[in-house]
Amino acid sequence: MKLVKTIIKPECFGVVKKAREDKGFVSMTTSEVWGRGEQKGISLDYRGDRMRIDMLPKIQIEVVIKEKDVEAVIATITESARTGKIGDGKIFVIPVERAIRIRTGETEV
Numbered sequence: 001m002k003l004v005k006t007i008i009k010p011e012c013f014g015v016v017k018k019a020r021e022d023k024g025f026v027s028m029t030t031s032e033v034w035g036r037g038e039q040k041g042i043s044l045d046y047r048g049d050r051m052r053i054d055m056l057p058k059i060q061i062e063v064v065i066k067e068k069d070v071e072a073v074i075a076t077i078t079e080s081a082r083t084g085k086i087g088d089g090k091i092f093v094i095p096v097e098r099a100i101r102i103r104t105g106e107t108e109v
Contacts (some may be wrong), residue, residue, distance in 0.1 A: 004070065008088070
């Protein structure tokens with residue numbers, strides 16, 4: 001099993017969620033997070049002054065999936081979240097040793 005952790009722009013979340021559901025990947029855990037990547041934030045003009053915002057709102061999506069589904073999930077996310085601009089996000093794939101369902105005690109390896 002793998003943990004696929006995705007960090008995307010908030011405005012892309014609805015599209016990514018629908019694309020995942022359409023492909024049959026409905027489970028996920030989401031968090032609102034703040035971060036920055038290589039762009040180091042953005043500059044905005046506010047009331048005649050230039051403001052630097054270095055931490056931007058993002059959505060983090062986490063899902064544990066079977067290894068055979070990893071490439072399909074990655075393709076679905078990249079196709080639905082890509083705008084071609086800096087800050088589109090990042091996907092991390094992390095090994096998971098096992099998962100235990102609390103309700104039943106059932107273990108998945």
